Amino acid sequence: MDRRTLLFGTAKATPTKEVSQRTNSGLAPYTGPFTNADLVHLLKRTLFGVKQSDLNAFKNQSLDQVLSVLLSPAALPSPPINTYNDNSYTDPNVPAGQTWVNAPYTDGTANSRRYNSFKAWWTGLLINQGRSITEKMVLFWHNHFATETADVGDARYVYKHHLLLRNHALGNFKAFVKDVTIDPAMLRYLNGYLNTKAAPDENYSRELQELFTLGKGPNSNYTEADVKAAARVLTGYRVDATTISSSFDANRHDTTNKQFSSFYNNTLIIGKTGAAGAGETDELINMLFLQNELALHICRKLYRFFVYYDIDAAAEAEVIVPLANLFRQNNYEIKPVLLALFRSEHFFDVLNRACMIKSPIDFVINLCREFNIIFPNSTTDSVNAYLMWDYIRSQASNMQQNLGDPPNVAGWPAYYQEPQFYEIWINSDTLPKRNQFSDRFIGTGYSRNSRTIVIDPVAFAAQCTKPEDPNVLINESLSLIYTISVSQQLKDFLKSILLSGQSSDSYWTTAWSDHKNSPHNSSAKAIVTGRLQSFYKYLMNLAEYQLI
Amino acid sequence: MKRREFIRAAVPAAVIPSLIGGFTFKAFGASSWLSALTAAQVETDHVLVLIQLNGGNDGLNTVIPIDQYSNLFNARSNIIIPQNKILKLSKTSETGLHPSLTGLQSLYEEGKLNIIQSVGYPSPNFSHFRATDIWLTASDSNQVLNSGWIGRYLNEEYPNFSVGYPNATMPDPLAIQIGSVVSPALQGPGLNMGMAISDPNNFYNLINGIQDSAPNTPSGKELTYIRQVAQQTQQYASVIKSAASKVTQQNPYPTGNSLADQLKIVSRLIAGGLKTRIYMVSIGGFDTHANQVNATQTETGTHAVLLKRVSDAIKAFMDDLRFQNVSKRVMGMTFSEFGRRVKSNASGGTDHGAAAPMFVFGDGVQSGITGNNPTINTVVNVNDNLPMQYDFRSVYASILQNWFCVPTTTLNNVMLKDFQQLNLIKSAYSCNSTNTSNPNLSAGKKLISNYPNPFVDSTNIEIKTQGGHTLLQVFDVQGRMIITLLDSVIAAGIHIVRFENQGWGPGIYYARLQNGSVQQVCTMLIVR
Numbered sequence A: 001m002d003r004r005t006l007l008f009g010t011a012k013a014t015p016t017k018e019v020s021q022r023t024n025s026g027l028a029p030y031t032g033p034f035t036n037a038d039l040v041h042l043l044k045r046t047l048f049g050v051k052q053s054d055l056n057a058f059k060n061q062s063l064d065q066v067l068s069v070l071l072s073p074a075a076l077p078s079p080p081i082n083t084y085n086d087n088s089y090t091d092p093n094v095p096a097g098q099t100w101v102n103a104p105y106t107d108g109t110a111n112s113r114r115y116n117s118f119k120a121w122w123t124g125l126l127i128n129q130g131r132s133i134t135e136k137m138v139l140f141w142h143n144h145f146a147t148e149t150a151d152v153g154d155a156r157y158v159y160k161h162h163l164l165l166r167n168h169a170l171g172n173f174k175a176f177v178k179d180v181t182i183d184p185a186m187l188r189y190l191n192g193y194l195n196t197k198a199a200p201d202e203n204y205s206r207e208l209q210e211l212f213t214l215g216k217g218p219n220s221n222y223t224e225a226d227v228k229a230a231a232r233v234l235t236g237y238r239v240d241a242t243t244i245s246s247s248f249d250a251n252r253h254d255t256t257n258k259q260f261s262s263f264y265n266n267t268l269i270i271g272k273t274g275a276a277g278a279g280e281t282d283e284l285i286n287m288l289f290l291q292n293e294l295a296l297h298i299c300r301k302l303y304r305f306f307v308y309y310d311i312d313a314a315a316e317a318e319v320i321v322p323l324a325n326l327f328r329q330n331n332y333e334i335k336p337v338l339l340a341l342f343r344s345e346h347f348f349d350v351l352n353r354a355c356m357i358k359s360p361i362d363f364v365i366n367l368c369r370e371f372n373i374i375f376p377n378s379t380t381d382s383v384n385a386y387l388m389w390d391y392i393r394s395q396a397s398n399m400q401q402n403l404g405d406p407p408n409v410a411g412w413p414a415y416y417q418e419p420q421f422y423e424i425w426i427n428s429d430t431l432p433k434r435n436q437f438s439d440r441f442i443g444t445g446y447s448r449n450s451r452t453i454v455i456d457p458v459a460f461a462a463q464c465t466k467p468e469d470p471n472v473l474i475n476e477s478l479s480l481i482y483t484i485s486v487s488q489q490l491k492d493f494l495k496s497i498l499l500s501g502q503s504s505d506s507y508w509t510t511a512w513s514d515h516k517n518s519p520h521n522s523s524a525k526a527i528v529t530g531r532l533q534s535f536y537k538y539l540m541n542l543a544e545y546q547l548i
Numbered sequence B: 001m002k003r004r005e006f007i008r009a010a011v012p013a014a015v016i017p018s019l020i021g022g023f024t025f026k027a028f029g030a031s032s033w034l035s036a037l038t039a040a041q042v043e044t045d046h047v048l049v050l051i052q053l054n055g056g057n058d059g060l061n062t063v064i065p066i067d068q069y070s071n072l073f074n075a076r077s078n079i080i081i082p083q084n085k086i087l088k089l090s091k092t093s094e095t096g097l098h099p100s101l102t103g104l105q106s107l108y109e110e111g112k113l114n115i116i117q118s119v120g121y122p123s124p125n126f127s128h129f130r131a132t133d134i135w136l137t138a139s140d141s142n143q144v145l146n147s148g149w150i151g152r153y154l155n156e157e158y159p160n161f162s163v164g165y166p167n168a169t170m171p172d173p174l175a176i177q178i179g180s181v182v183s184p185a186l187q188g189p190g191l192n193m194g195m196a197i198s199d200p201n202n203f204y205n206l207i208n209g210i211q212d213s214a215p216n217t218p219s220g221k222e223l224t225y226i227r228q229v230a231q232q233t234q235q236y237a238s239v240i241k242s243a244a245s246k247v248t249q250q251n252p253y254p255t256g257n258s259l260a261d262q263l264k265i266v267s268r269l270i271a272g273g274l275k276t277r278i279y280m281v282s283i284g285g286f287d288t289h290a291n292q293v294n295a296t297q298t299e300t301g302t303h304a305v306l307l308k309r310v311s312d313a314i315k316a317f318m319d320d321l322r323f324q325n326v327s328k329r330v331m332g333m334t335f336s337e338f339g340r341r342v343k344s345n346a347s348g349g350t351d352h353g354a355a356a357p358m359f360v361f362g363d364g365v366q367s368g369i370t371g372n373n374p375t376i377n378t379v380v381n382v383n384d385n386l387p388m389q390y391d392f393r394s395v396y397a398s399i400l401q402n403w404f405c406v407p408t409t410t411l412n413n414v415m416l417k418d419f420q421q422l423n424l425i426k427s428a429y430s431c432n433s434t435n436t437s438n439p440n441l442s443a444g445k446k447l448i449s450n451y452p453n454p455f456v457d458s459t460n461i462e463i464k465t466q467g468g469h470t471l472l473q474v475f476d477v478q479g480r481m482i483i484t485l486l487d488s489v490i491a492a493g494i495h496i497v498r499f500e501n502q503g504w505g506p507g508i509y510y511a512r513l514q515n516g517s518v519q520q521v522c523t524m525l526i527v528r
Helices: A003-008 A036-046 A052-058 A063-070 A108-127 A134-144 A155-168 A173-181 A184-189 A203-213 A224-233 A274-289 A292-306 A313-329 A335-342 A360-370 A382-398 A421-425 A430-442 A457-462 A470-481 A488-498 A506-517 A522-541 B013-019 B066-075 B102-109 B128-137 B149-157 B218-246 B258-271 B302-323 B392-402 B408-415
Strands: A237-240 A245-248 A446-448 A451-453 B047-053 B063-065 B087-089 B092-097 B113-120 B175-178 B194-197 B278-283 B330-336 B356-362 B368-370 B448-451 B458-465 B468-476 B481-490 B493-500 B507-515 B518-526
Touching: A036 A052, A036 A063, A036 A470, A052 A063, A063 A335, A108 A155, A108 A360, A108 A382, A134 A155, A134 A292, A155 A173, A155 A184, A173 A203, A173 A274, A184 A237, A184 A245, A203 A224, A203 A274, A203 A292, A224 A274, A245 A274, A292 A313, A292 A335, A313 A335, A360 A382, A360 A430, A382 A430, A382 A446, A382 A451, A421 B218, A430 A522, A430 B218, A457 A470, A457 A522, A470 A488, A470 A506, A470 A522, A488 A522, A506 A522, B047 B258, B047 B302, B063 B066, B066 B092, B087 B102, B092 B102, B102 B113, B102 B302, B102 B356, B113 B392, B149 B278, B149 B392, B149 B408, B175 B258, B194 B218, B218 B258, B258 B278, B258 B302, B278 B302, B302 B330, B302 B356, B330 B392, B356 B392, B392 B408, B448 B507, B448 B518, B458 B468, B458 B481, B458 B507, B458 B518, B468 B493, B481 B493
Parallel strands: B047 B278, B047 B330, B113 B368, B175 B194, B175 B278
Antiparallel strands: A237 A245, A446 A451, B063 B092, B087 B092, B113 B356, B330 B356, B448 B458, B458 B493, B468 B481, B468 B507, B507 B518
């Protein structure tokens, strides 16, 4: 063992795990016929849930045609507004219905209401997303460059940081890292604004290397001394709470030279005085982006977010390494990497289907979108729209994923914690909460201020090509709601729910026709509604429903 | 069954007295349930509660080395606790507690608290996530383990879990995590041995219908996992509800204290009769890089509030356990992924550090202070860390062996190697009555010294050993172990070991002697 390994080394054993079958397929383009099941698989991974209308819009399109739509960035949304005035509080700086993002801070009460406003607004964007991967990428980057609202301390910073994620979501990763490094919210979150020559604070420097760029892969051998040196490079940034911007203060910058380890080819960043000191940050980022590990780390994270958590030797060699090469060749543009991944035979490999456990956000948003739950109008009834969005957000939070507040700077453990990964989402506390959520929405729904959000199972079933035929209804419902195929035995059991234990399909056909012919007959409606509720409730309570 | 009544299921009754000589016990004949594969290897009604302090607790402002105060003041004048505010402890004037820790102070005075000084491990890691994994898996600094130490212990005790569970002899969860995410500490070699609950009254009845078989694919693997959780949720919901409903009255707990809320559930489940041995609770916020204290009144502020929550919650928990008449069965332990830097930063906080104290509490806990105050040097540099006195795995191993009666061979499967035994359990409660050596006995005696000091090329380290296994390690000022000079069984007496400078730079180094349950550290100085 050499001296450096002795002192700093971490032997990174490759964990051996009992794994079910994995695949050797790689990045070669998928050449099979592009079926409805393929389309559902692609959309469930790149959007939050699939609507029947999405399937209809993409019908008969080729994979490349669908991808060109999915990989086009969504337009920037209009900012969150003040819907939070009530009997007990009025924000003096923001009129109701106007945005607060450029207003003064006001006070702690306004700020905490703005956090909720921001989160509700974001939840609304998720629910109302179009056919672009943008929302999934924004969440990916939120998990990657994780920040927590309370630590940032001001909702206006949080919003500005969010816009940064949105603007760079499908852009250039190197430019992204630079902007995040001097982002006011990040400067506050990881103490960058307190990092001065007199008292270096290593917080951002460490996470920049450990989490944001290089990661802790087997060949990521930067040292503690590198963490300290990078911290000194990054000394001198301040934030301005009036303009919500950052600036470089040369007086607080460490102007001595910064020596990096052999991992960084003994790079020496010469200390600079005056405004030139800020240029050291670019040198640091250039140095990071010269490392092979960087692209590998980001591609592994994308893989775990979009494909599966287990990266075995074959996936590393056939997918991660070529994707990382592509990432470097394209000067760290994000889109070519996503395009290569989503048109690959690996992505469509049968072994990579239905193996991702829905995150809580996936779970709640998919349910709202797939079942077309109708929310209060966000323009004419914005107060109630925000309240309902906030409710949906709070439910995901109870299931351990609070949008805007990951548990710490590493993001949610489901994307990095060995050996469980996604399985962390599911335990004896959270699984019942998921079941309670779906039971509530297929049942009475959630009501507030005499508005109700609820699944209309009859309207959902009516989208199907022949809803009066229970076999067609079951098959088409399954192919939209599940990504896993189920046995005839289970289908027969599901049919027994629609038929209330009767054996002839005609009982259902008659019930459906009775309702269609007399839509205002409440008892005819109740017959189909009750059976459809039991049917969809059962589908959502099965373990299969947790998979995409 | 009484507390003492434990047996080794696999061992014929006649052999037991020699294994546990001196104890009263009740041996069962070899009945069929004993040989059932699903029975625990060791019967015990002991319970361990693990309290995780997330973020890295600042040990030097928690347990304060009063005899080092002036050097400590130099290193962290902006956050140090005023000397006249430090809580005093009987039988020592050298060590005191943060003023928020009144609850722990009274437990100490009642003889129910052990403070273990400077717990860490060789070559500490400063990343939250990696350091947490090290503590939860009980790995070496450079080793990656995919199972937790509690998970491995429970896997030895209940080797076939979850096949055949729950059953008549173990109707209850093996380990309970209060909260919604099960800790990696409870991850067994195959399965996670823990279950998460946030409210024992609010279990939801999952449906139970037909299901398809799971294919041998990643999808099938995840499907199987989710089904298992669904099943366990059902299986244990009734026993947990029933245990919770048996307890209708509890001693008061502080409000607005998430740790107290969690411990209140734990007490209720223990008193309600669950056979569960392990409970995990946690409290976050200890990553105090900035504004750890109020600058004008350093005994208040973020850290003071956190410590008060910990101390008040533990005190209320202990009082409630006594009220429920189960306190003799329960011990607890606090831990954090690391301590913090000796020198404070200008943001009124501290960066990630190394060794830090642990609290172990309970009726059966050997009261006192294990180990000596850390030495604070006259000049403290920004990167200096405290050397470890005790390996955290010594604490784990001692609890497993003396509180849970884990036999040596099993212990090796759990801890993966031998660790120093510490005297943490009162002999009346301990499984091993022979464990009488008292670490406090060596207090005031110099067992390790070196000459010349300072030195350039080499120095002689003189150690006094009582014989048996003796370990001599050298650490640098950042806590990294640079060499092991001795690791073997040697004769009692004075030995001299030569330490050659193999190119290490000038500065402070620590030589650590470990002999049985005794350890001491001496400071050495290499000069040019």
